[in-house]
Amino acid sequence: MHRFSVLVSPxxxxxxxxxxxxESGKQPVELFVQxxxxxxxxxxxxxxxxxxxxxxxxxxILSDIWEYSIKKGTPSPLSQSDMGKAGDPHxxxxxxxxxxxxxxxxxxxxxxxxxxxLVHQLLLALLLPEFKACRQSYLEEEPLEGCIPxxxxxxxxxxxxxxxxxxxPYFTALSSDKHRKLLERSWKKGPAAFAKxxxxxxxDDFRYLRVxxxxxxxxxx
Numbered sequence: 777m778h779r780f781s782v783l784v785s786p787x788x789x790x791x792x793x794x795x796x797x798x799e800s801g802k803q804p805v806e807l808f809v810q811x812x813x814x815x816x817x818x819x820x821x822x823x824x825x826x827x828x829x830x831x832x833x834x835x836x837i838l839s840d841i842w843e844y845s846i847k848k849g850t851p852s853p854l855s856q857s858d859m860g861k862a863g864d865p866h867x868x869x870x871x872x873x874x875x876x877x878x879x880x881x882x883x884x885x886x887x888x889x890x891x892x893x894l895v896h897q898l899l900l901a902l903l904l905p906e907f908k909a910c911r912q913s914y915l916e917e918e919p920l921e922g923c924i925p926x927x928x929x930x931x932x933x934x935x936x937x938x939x940x941x942x943x944x945p946y947f948t949a950l951s952s953d954k955h956r957k958l959l960e961r962s963w964k965k966g967p968a969a970f971a972k973x974x975x976x977x978x979x980d981d982f983r984y985l986r987v988x989x990x991x992x993x994x995x996x997x
Contacts, residue, residue: 780811783987785951793995796988804992809838811988812898814981815936819894822933822976837881841895844877845902853906853993860907865900865941873899897936901982902989904943914939915962924964929973937986938977947986955983 800807813834854860874896878888914926925931926939946955959978960967
């Protein structure tokens with residue numbers, strides 16, 4: 777993924793988006809398929825289902841998700857002074873939209889069950905509104921269990937965005953290096969425990985996808 781190094785460090789500007797399109801030689805929907813495809817492949821691998829993903833019509837599924845998000849209306853970008861307001865990722869509307877897409881693909885029930893969280897989370901990444909103050913879910917402790925779910929590897933394997941929410945502003949506000957250091961300082965079990973599974977807790981492929989979405993909202997022709 778080194779060819780997406782332009783997506784690693786802010787500030788992200790019109791020139792960033794133009795350079796991305798020029799270097800890739802792709803249209804926005806094709807770039808989304810490539811970037812989201814890398815996220816999906818990693819998600820399936822870390823959940824032990826690589827073979828199933830490779831048998832799916834990957835390009836159609838991801839392009840359908842992209843076109844669906846355009847049809848629903850992507851959120852407007854924030855102005856420099858606007859802090860925005862976080863959307864509700866737990867609203868039933870997201871399950872309804874996920875089901876709407878899944879019905880069109882006619883997948884087998886076991887595969888549809890496994891695809892549901894992936895599709896659900898991609899829709900959150902595409903359609904939740906922008907905001908600038910992180911929810912800090914990665915610090916929220918479960919009182920009864922005494923653990924922080926977003927810092928547990930089994931929990932984060934089920935998330936395409938790792939320890940952060942799908943719409944977390946840190947993916948576009950912080951460089952990759954600063955973001956990693958933030959989590960290292962915040963990790964209950966220490967920096968070494970974070971580093972051991974950093975690719976799951978803070979996946980670079982999802983950062984590239986989030987920055988692409990951020991740029992497309994602002995600078996798409």
